[in-house]
Amino acid sequence: MSDHHDSDGWFDKPANVSKMLKVFYVICALLVIADFIVHRHIYHSWENVPAFYAIYGFVGCSILVFIAKWMRTFLMRGENYYDE
Template identity: 65%
Template sequence: MDNEKQYFFDKPKNIQLILYLLYACCGVLVVLDFVIHRHVYHSWENLPIFYPIYGFVGCVILVLIASWMRTFLMRPEDYYGPVEAPDNSKIEIIDVSDGHAKEANNNNEGDRNVDA
């Protein structure tokens, strides 16, 4: 377990760093919204922080529409057929605890064993 490879997102310090960078980018974009001149087509686009509000409202509407669509697009759990219990009649349990492996006879008709 000590030799497991550590990935970038395994460390909480790196996750905090990514979050701080994301917050900084959001802050810079809000500040730039007041500085950069935009060529607008509609008067409401001149409102401060119009585009972040517009994006947030769009995402909320998207989630609400997806929740509504789920009611008629959702399929029942057994849509592709009933879930059957596995057929354990063909499985042979081999006791190898004594050090001598017994040969398993799983070559039933219809089986596709390669090394038979």
């Protein structure tokens, strides 16, 4: 058995990252298009807004990031917290 490993991983190459981002964007676009085609069983009137779930997910994730940044101000310890 050979223990040959390349120093660079697959995601370390910019061309591969670019390909993955393009695939990701295409999948996102297809899901938004599918939102107009697939029948949804809605329970509330605001769910009838086009791309509601994409907007809802983005806003929810953004709020979580801002809350985490705010919590970092009082939860974060110094770099040498455990070395003292």
